[in-house]
Amino acid sequence: MNHTAENETRAGLGTFEKTCGYCGARFRVLGTVAKDPLRSQAYEYDCPACGKRYEVQSGAEPEVRLLRGRTDGKDDQYQETMF
Numbered sequence: 001m002n003h004t005a006e007n008e009t010r011a012g013l014g015t016f017e018k019t020c021g022y023c024g025a026r027f028r029v030l031g032t033v034a035k036d037p038l039r040s041q042a043y044e045y046d047c048p049a050c051g052k053r054y055e056v057q058s059g060a061e062p063e064v065r066l067l068r069g070r071t072d073g074k075d076d077q078y079q080e081t082m083f
């Protein structure tokens, strides 16, 4: 009788840490790796500090957790170029 929470403890695959190229914030992106590579798709996620948009290949919508705040000393938002 040994119950292990397999579903909960599979951290690692698809998860990585990133430093925002705009504001210097450090955050962790919790994506998943699809078993079928064809089901993997590009998801967009935002830097939690400035809102700069990034993309990741993942099997499901990634979760983003802020690890360290921005280091550029500003509090503006990243300006998305719309057109």
Ligand SMILES: [Zn+2]
Pocket: 020, 021, 022, 023, 024, 025, 047, 048, 049, 050, 051, 052, 070
């Ligand atoms: Zn940022």
